[in-house]
Amino acid sequence: MDAAGWDERYRSSELVWKSAPNRFVEEVLGGLEPAGRAVDLAAGEGRNAVWLAERGWEVDAVDFSAVALEKAGQMAAERGVRLRTVHADLMAWEPPEATYGLALVAYLHLPWPDMARVLTRAVSAVRAGGSLLLVGHDAANPRHGHGGPQDPRVLYTAQQVADLWRPHADILRAETVDRPVTDAEGAGRTALDALVHAVRT
Template identity: 35%
Template structure:
């Protein structure tokens, strides 16, 4: 999906995925080292980044949409926290390695040919001993019609994900249904892949 498409989506007056964090992040964020530096990949309007900043983390968010990043700054100001924002096309630009104690991504959907690059960049950005966690829609999401991309080309295959995380300590892997109520774009039962790994 292009920068222009995301800029258009985020131009909506509302926060299209809501202002509250993803449920998976809310349930599991405490695995991240307390007070650590955390990178939020493909973070959009910033709901997860702001939540983590409220928990005392030092947060940097990466997204290709300038409008999404501006809304992140707006939400951070409303909530009285500080979040660093960086514009980057994560399908072609890597984040520098070994910068963070943890990294997260929520529904960072890119074309299949770009998915391995994105996940590797996220893992590489974390120091040894750090944690990576993400939730994405699986290939089985399309029939659910509850959100996410409208083509399988932008969804994730569980076998691919297992290959990408094979070299790391897996603390959590889930492939199945999950109910999500996130703004206007994620409403109802869907089919997700969840991962928490430690880089050791």
């Protein structure tokens, strides 16, 4: 889906996703001491970016949907925190190198060559000792989980991401994790996500 399509989706409801942070973002980063600037790539409506700002990070929220970023800014204002929104396509945006103490990539799905390019830029944007966290729909999800994109071309494994980051970072965690979800009929299901947590060397 292109930026116009996402703009339309974000206009269609008050919040497409909840205002609370993603469960794995909160689990992994909740104990991390804020260390200056953070960047949330494909920030959407800002639920993770605002949560990071509430914890004391100076957050850049990057997304190609102007509608989503406007909603992110509103959420930040309502919660009394500052958020810098950056309206940019991640395929064209080049972050400053060795600038951030944290880079977050949550549920960004692109064909792997494009995804690899974004992830390479993400790791280069983090300074030594800074953290990286990726959470996304796992490649196994269409067959063994529930929801999420069904196109295998935009899915990946934790191992793929870890292998890409490993020359530049220490991999602390790379695994497939279960995420409880509720389907359209209200039944409990399980989604499979890829999770990679790393520290820049």
